[in-house]
Amino acid sequence: MDNVYMNRELSWLKFNERVLEEAENKEVPLCERLSFASIYQTNLDEFFMVRVGSLQDQSLLGKKIKDNKTNMTAKEQIEEILRRVHILNERRDKVYEELMSRLKEWGFSLTDFRSMEKSESEYMERYFAMEIEPLISPTVVGKRQPFPFLRNKEIYAVAVLETKSKKQRIGIIPCTNSMVERLIAVPDRSGTYMLAEELILHYMPRVFKGYQIRAKSLIRVTRNADIDADALYDEDLDYREFMADLIKKRKKLSPVRLELSREMDGDIVGILCKYLDLEEARVFRQSTPLDLSFSSKIQDMLRKNPELFFEKRTPQKSSSFEDGRGIIEQIRESDKMLSYPYESIRPFLRMLNEAAEDENVISIKMTLYRLAKQSKVVEALVEAAENGKEVVVLVELRARFDEENNIEWSRRLEEAGCQVIYGLEGYKVHSKLCLITRKNEGKIEYITQIGTGNYNEKTSRLYTDLSLMTADPDIGMEASAVFQALSKGETVESSGHLLVAPKCLQSRVLEMMDEEIRQAKEGQPAYIGLKLNSLTDKKIIDKLIEASEAGVKIDMVIRGICCLVPQVEGKTENIRVISIVGRFLEHSRIYIFGCGERARYYIASADFMTRNTVRRVEVAAPVQQQNLKERLQAMFDLMLRDNQKARHETADGSYLFVRIEDPDTVKVNSQEYFYEEAYEKAGQM
Known part of the structure; x- marks a missing residue:
């Protein structure tokens, strides 16, 4: 049955290819295409740091672990990853060149010294001498100066230096410096800039006087970030301080990739790889800048041109809540569900603030995984603790990055008097669970919130997530048991x-899937509907195949990884994946399990990945109220009809845009539809 399985890492690369397709898509506004190119690159950084890093560890330790779906060894997976990344990066370089060319039409361009007038070059040299040279720390590698440690994802200018006696040395200059502007304006040419690292690279002869520059390039090292906190933890240590030290160690782990901005002689690349203890197969040469984070500054400069961006959208007031009444009071009357980013997170924040001030509230308990930099959630919890409430917060310190x-x-939180728990040994706590306990007229009652996404105000405007709030006593008691x-x-x-x-x-x-299998075998309608970020759990995959x-x-x-290949005749032909x-x-x-009156609906923090289903604390909650069930089903059905941003997976594992065969077919962009719906409902209030 191997043809119904796909390797996890290769499936992830297919996902990042879909991100790159959005950068290539001419129907996407220009500045947004640049964002997708940047996202492709940052995604790839993390992939190498975590996934390739993990495979490298397996390979170096001589572990004969094979992927349980495709039987590929770690070495085979790395080889195939490198081959495919080279192909994808060629597309990235091509689209970046196109985007830069298009941006010139809107008054922004990046230049180099070949395109400069003499007076401009002289200005740049003065700028380098005054603003940059005093801040850089060059190194010439030799017997008395060892090869320096290259920080993860930072850019360095590297040159092959030749002495008068024809001996060769390596010269290195760090280019990542918070004191240096990344985009340097060219005088008298409005909208024209040069990247700081290119300026440093150009003036390396000035820095390394007395040497001939034989070759030079910008380089960037990506280091392994796969480090097992639980395996290294000593119970005698303070866990929070241990994690702080672990973060420092991670920054020094072995390289997994080297990127170059210029072609360099093979011997030189070999020397660099020897210093870095890196195979030459892990070297990538690219024409795109090694770090595209400056794209946000380009967008800021061009913000006055709305046609270069998606139409502005703002999370709307949820029509589920009435103005002028308490949030908790309304949840006690009926279950509520928020859909981000279409609806605002404010009702949830108001619920926390009400709980902090409500004299009937005894305690607030929450699991926190990723928070905003300026977190209103934490502010509410601190206020609750200062008001004498019992506040118990599980903060997962192992939320990667x-x-x-x-x-x-x-x-x-600790300083404010909250009781802080740091997760469980062996299990990350990834659940999105909040429990408010009240004592009302002598009776204990619960307000429980279960979400699919983090308690993060920033990502609630960027990620699609669901948040269920209920006063159901049974769910409250089970949430209490979890805490x-x-x-x-x-x-x-x-x-x-x-x-x-x-x-x-x-x-x-698996039990609910078995029930659908039983229904199908008895000739009854049977159905499974799933919306996930990733599917890798082999037990669940095999059960889905059996159900099909x-x-x-x-x-x-x-959205992302899918290790099951649909539409394979006789095996997965009843499975559709978009x-x-x-x-x-x-x-x-x-x-969703079942159809009609039998249908059961859940929202969850868990993907169907083994790490989520058996190695983390995750919570899925039943959606029991009829209007909310209908809303979930309608949302799911609409996503299945998306014919603008949806790709369907074929029997050979490729992803193709959903095509509109009939010209009369209505175009459906599910995300835009949900926003239009939210605006419409908010306008009816």
């Missing part, structure tokens, strides 16, 4: 309404 932010927030287990360093052993990983999610999902073979109709909206990559990052998770 957000550890430093979370460490700082955990300190602030009790977390406080004791344990996991939930059983649950009735909530699906709680690591022990009560995968098994329950039994005749269960299966629709899946999967991926929506558009203006907003699709992040919500929806599970």
Whole structure:
């Protein structure tokens, strides 16, 4: 059955290819295309740091671990990854060149010294001498000066230096400096700039006087970031301080990739690779700048041209809530569900603020994974603690690349009197769970919020997510049991309404799939609908294949990795997979089992990846109120009809844009539709 499986890493590259397609898409506004090119690059950085880093560790340790779906070894996976990345990067270079050419029409351009007048070159030399040269720290590698440590993802100018006696040395200058403007304006040429690293590279002869420059290039090293906190943790250490030290160690891990901005002689590349202990196969030469983060500054300069950007959209007031009444009061009357970014996160924040001030509230408990830099969520929790409420917060310090932010927030929460828990040994806590406990007329009542995305005001404007708020006592008691287990360093052993990983999610999902298989075998309508970021869990994949073979109709909206190949005759022909990559990052998770009156609906923090289903604490919540069930189904159905940003996966594993065969077919961009709907509903208030 190998032809129904796809390797996880190669599937992820297909996802990043879809991101690159948005940069190539001429129907996307110009500055937004530049954003997609930048996202492609930052995605690839993280992929090399985490996934290639993990495969490199496996390979170096001599582990004969094979991918459980395709039987590829770590070495085979790395080889295929490198081959495909070279192909994708050629497309990236081509589209970057096109975008820069188009930007000239709007008054922005990047230049080099070949295009400069003498007076401009003289200005640039003076600028370099006054503004940059005093701040740089050049190194000549030799017996007394070892090859310097190259920081992860920072840019360096490297030159082959030749002495008068024909001996060769390596000269290196760091180019990443917060004191140096990245975009340097060329005088008397409005909108024309030069990248600081190109200026430094050009004036290397001035820095390394007495040497002949035989070759030079900008370089950038990507380092392994795959480090197992639990495997290294010593119980005698303070966990927060241990994590802070671990972050420092991660910055010094071994290189997994070297990028060059210029062609260099093979011998020189070999020398660099020897210093970095890196295989030459990991070297990538590119014409695109090594770091596209300056694209945000270009956008700022061109913001006055609205046609270069997506139409401005603002999260709208949810029609589920009435003005002039308390949020908690309204949740007690009926379940509520917010859909980001179309609806504002404000009702949730108001709920927290009300709880902080409500004399009937005894406690607020939350799991925090990724937070905004200026977090209103933390402000509300701090206020609650200062008002004498019991505030228990699980801050997951192992949220990759957000550890430093979370460490700082955990300190602030502790200082305010909150009880802070730092996760569980062996399990990341990825659930999005908030529990408010009230005592009303002598009775305990719960307000529970379960979400698909982080408590982050910034990403709530950029990611599609769902947030369910309910006063259901059964869900409240189960949420309370989750927090009790977390406080004791344990996991939930059983649950009735909530699906709680690591022990009560995968098994329950498989049971519900088995029920659909049984229905199909009895000749009854059977259905599974899933919206996920990724699908890699082999047990679930195999059950989906079994369900397809039994005749269960299966629709899946999967943004990223999908290790199951649909539409394979006799095996997965009843499975349809689409991926929506558009203006907003699709992040919500929806599970649907059954059809008609039998249909059960859940929203969840968990993708169907083994790391989520059995190695993390995750929570899926049932959506029980009829109007909310209908809303979820309508949303899911509309995404399946998307014919603008959706790609469907074919039986050979490729992704093709959903084509409109009939010219009379209405164009459907699901994300734009949901925003129009939110504006319309808000206008009816």
